[in-house]
Amino acid sequence: MKRGMAAVLVLGLGVLAGCGNAPGGTGGGDEKVVRIGLIAPLTGDVKTFGESTKNAFELALEQAGYKAGDFTIQHFIQDDRNDPTEAMNIATKLITEQKVHALVGSVSSKATISVSDVANQSRVVHITGTATNIAVTVDEKGNRKPFVFRACFTDPFQGQVAAKFALETLGARTAAVLYDKGNDYSVGLAESFRQHFEAGGGEVVAWEAYALTDTDFSAILTKVADAKPDLLYLPDYYQKVSLIGKQARAKGITATMMGGDGWDSSELDFATMAGGYFTNHYSPEDTRPEVQQFVTDYQAKYGSVPDALAVLAYDATNILLEGIRRANSNDPDQIRQAIQNLKEFKAVSGQISFDENGNPVKPAAILQVQGDKTTKFIASVNP
Amino acid sequence: MGDLLESIRNGLPLLLEQVLNGLQLGFVYALIALGYTMVYSIIKLINFAHGDIFMVGAFLGVFGFTYWHLPWPAAILVAMAGCALLGVLIERIAYRPLRAKGAPRIAALITAIGVSLFIEYFSSLKFVFGPNYRVVERPFGDFRWSLGGVGISSIQLLVIAVVLGLLLALQYVVYRTRIGKAMRAVAFDMDAARLMGIDVDKVIAYTFAIGSALAAAAGVLYALAYPQIHPFMGIMPGLKAFTAAVLGGIGNIPGAVLGALIMGQVEVMTAAYISSEFRDAIAFSLLILVLLVRPAGLLGKAGPEKV
Numbered sequence: 111m112k113r114g115m116a117a118v119l120v121l122g123l124g125v126l127a128g129c130g131n132a133p134g135g136t137g138g139g140d141e142k143v144v145r146i147g148l149i150a151p152l153t154g155d156v157k158t159f160g161e162s163t164k165n166a167f168e169l170a171l172e173q174a175g176y177k178a179g180d181f182t183i184q185h186f187i188q189d190d191r192n193d194p195t196e197a198m199n200i201a202t203k204l205i206t207e208q209k210v211h212a213l214v215g216s217v218s219s220k221a222t223i224s225v226s227d228v229a230n231q232s233r234v235v236h237i238t239g240t241a242t243n244i245a246v247t248v249d250e251k252g253n254r255k256p257f258v259f260r261a262c263f264t265d266p267f268q269g270q271v272a273a274k275f276a277l278e279t280l281g282a283r284t285a286a287v288l289y290d291k292g293n294d295y296s297v298g299l300a301e302s303f304r305q306h307f308e309a310g311g312g313e314v315v316a317w318e319a320y321a322l323t324d325t326d327f328s329a330i331l332t333k334v335a336d337a338k339p340d341l342l343y344l345p346d347y348y349q350k351v352s353l354i355g356k357q358a359r360a361k362g363i364t365a366t367m368m369g370g371d372g373w374d375s376s377e378l379d380f381a382t383m384a385g386g387y388f389t390n391h392y393s394p395e396d397t398r399p400e401v402q403q404f405v406t407d408y409q410a411k412y413g414s415v416p417d418a419l420a421v422l423a424y425d426a427t428n429i430l431l432e433g434i435r436r437a438n439s440n441d442p443d444q445i446r447q448a449i450q451n452l453k454e455f456k457a458v459s460g461q462i463s464f465d466e467n468g469n470p471v472k473p474a475a476i477l478q479v480q481g482d483k484t485t486k487f488i489a490s491v492n493p
Numbered sequence: 494m495g496d497l498l499e500s501i502r503n504g505l506p507l508l509l510e511q512v513l514n515g516l517q518l519g520f521v522y523a524l525i526a527l528g529y530t531m532v533y534s535i536i537k538l539i540n541f542a543h544g545d546i547f548m549v550g551a552f553l554g555v556f557g558f559t560y561w562h563l564p565w566p567a568a569i570l571v572a573m574a575g576c577a578l579l580g581v582l583i584e585r586i587a588y589r590p591l592r593a594k595g596a597p598r599i600a601a602l603i604t605a606i607g608v609s610l611f612i613e614y615f616s617s618l619k620f621v622f623g624p625n626y627r628v629v630e631r632p633f634g635d636f637r638w639s640l641g642g643v644g645i646s647s648i649q650l651l652v653i654a655v656v657l658g659l660l661l662a663l664q665y666v667v668y669r670t671r672i673g674k675a676m677r678a679v680a681f682d683m684d685a686a687r688l689m690g691i692d693v694d695k696v697i698a699y700t701f702a703i704g705s706a707l708a709a710a711a712g713v714l715y716a717l718a719y720p721q722i723h724p725f726m727g728i729m730p731g732l733k734a735f736t737a738a739v740l741g742g743i744g745n746i747p748g749a750v751l752g753a754l755i756m757g758q759v760e761v762m763t764a765a766y767i768s769s770e771f772r773d774a775i776a777f778s779l780l781i782l783v784l785l786v787r788p789a790g791l792l793g794k795a796g797p798e799k800v
Contacts, residue, residue, distance in 0.1 A: 291770050320769045323729050325719045328514035329764035335644070336507050349626040353721045356628075360635045360646055379628040
């Protein structure tokens with residue numbers, strides 16, 4: 111409240127003093143300021159995701175000295191409770207009342223999709239760190255929302271990277287794929303893996319769907335064991351993967367197991383899945399200077415190792431800042447074009463360029479599960 | 494023609510292996526189905542909390558051999574004893590007062606659903622079992638033997654052996670002991686049994702104890718075979734076992750086992766030769782078909798002879 115009063119006073123004084131004091135002297139109340147809003151779930155079911163996102167956002171702004179090009183940054187942070195309706199309300203409020211030029215966030219796809227619709231219609235730049243669903247950057251008709259970008263790769267991309275790694279690095283020729291038919295994430299990874307694995311000369315010898323409530327995988331694993339694949343691709347979350355992995359080993363399946371970022375949890379069954387690989391957004395062990403610098407800075411400020419959410423929010427914020435710098439403008443249309451034209455921007459999660467749908471073209475990290483409850487960074491794979 | 498013979502010869506070991514997978518699943522369902530059917534035959538109550546007793550049994554057993562360092566057969570016995578007590582307790586607190594007041598059967602059914610939800614959500618609390626999925630570390634190694642191309646695993650042998658042992662024990666209790674005789678009498682005609690001096694409440698308590706102990710054993714075996722436990726793990730197996738009991742003829746002990754074995758085979762064969770997505774749909778369709786033809790279930794009789 112006090113700060114609000116002070117701001118009003120300062121603004122008032124500025125107006126009284128006329129434009130003579132404004133740096134650059136281009137005049138008006140709207141001198142060289144760019145306003146950025148962050149929308150993140152700071153309370154609710156995915157609160158820790160929101161906290162990581164907010165930490166990374168603030169760190170990025172602080173490191174930029176709250177400046178981008180000639181523009182001073184004003185920022186606003188709002189909580190959407192991971193609720194799509196609330197996210198839409200906040201986005202509308204930030205755009206109409208705070209008159210932001212750009213929005214960062216939110217975390218989950220469901221909340222982010224509603225933000226992206228509002229932002230795109232209002233012609234405000236919007237970038238999300240972590241929402242992987244295709245519908246964030248394209249509408250139902252498949253048309254691009256031109257003001258919307260994301261810093262993470264999409265679901266099908268992980269399948270593509272996994273197929274490439276399996277074929278080229280692991281030398282796998284045959285693969286079995288088990289996926290949850292009712293989960294878009296799982297289906298997206300599975301189908302993309304199959305498409306690229308077969309295009310690369312591999313053969314999918316078992317293609318098996320299951321339901322979320324299934325716990326007995328003996329029948330399909332017996333078929334898989336009979337097909338003797340080199341690789342078992344399990345694109346699902348850590349709980350299901352642990353259960354399938356254990357039953358697979360009991361069926362005498364010795365194939366290498368592989369999956370996506372859904373494996374990234376301390377509750378994965380590390381003993382069973384040891385030796386398996388998964389695609390992820392980043393690894394804190396990656397030796398690239400961008401990664402090490404970020405991990406050090408983040409730890410110094412917050413006292414913990416940044417998770418993938420922090421990395422992606424940090425990248426999203428920096429991509430936006432770079433866009434503002436290149437455009438050297440607070441006009442959303444110019445910022446949007448500058449982001450679209452970024453080439454190999456050095457972000458923590460890799461060098462980023464954008465495709466025609468606002469998705470980053472960047473490498474994925476391949477991690478290997480270790481028996482001692484850790485993961486080991488293996489490689490960075492380009493699409 | 495030669496090709497066809499060849500493919501049958503190649504497919505046969507695989508088919509037999511799938512039959513074994515189905516037996517493993519069906520035998521676990523059988524143990525749960527017995528509890529449903531025994532309780533139903535005596536007090537005409539579908540004890541919807543039965544699947545949750547199965548869950549508690551799984552947790553007790555897993556805690557037994559991981560945290561309390563018991564040998565696994567002892568862990569199964571501890572789980573059985575613990576759940577027998579729990580079953581009796583539930584009957585004493587939730588069902589007996591209703592029976593004493595002569596409440597309608599629908600009231601008991603709703604109570605059973607309430608007890609089921611209570612156990613699930615109470616177990617989810619942090620200081621009870623907690624809401625998370627837990628990985629089960631098997632207390633013995635995974636061995637596999639190949640008999641003429643048919644693979645069989647140590648866990649499958651264990652499940653089949655334990656369930657057969659428990660079925661024999663149950664057969665003995667029901668047909669060769671005084672309490673078994675009393676149970677059959679109460680199932681036949683509760684009022685007549687009471688007039689003959691049988692302590693009906695005691696018989697009902699025993700029935701709950703035996704049914705719950707079997708569910709607990711099923712829970713531990715299930716946790717060993719499909720090694721993950723969580724507070725809601727009892728819902729689906731409970732429903733399937735209930736279906737199995739109805740399929741075989743609710744109130745009929747051999748019927749429960751038969752129904753469970755059929756359910757196990759149908760599920761596994763659907764997953765193996767059609768698609769895993771259809772396993773539940775086909776299993777439940779079969780139930781509807783059987784009931785259309787035989788409304789009392791496969792071995793059920795219209796008459797009062799049950800148990």
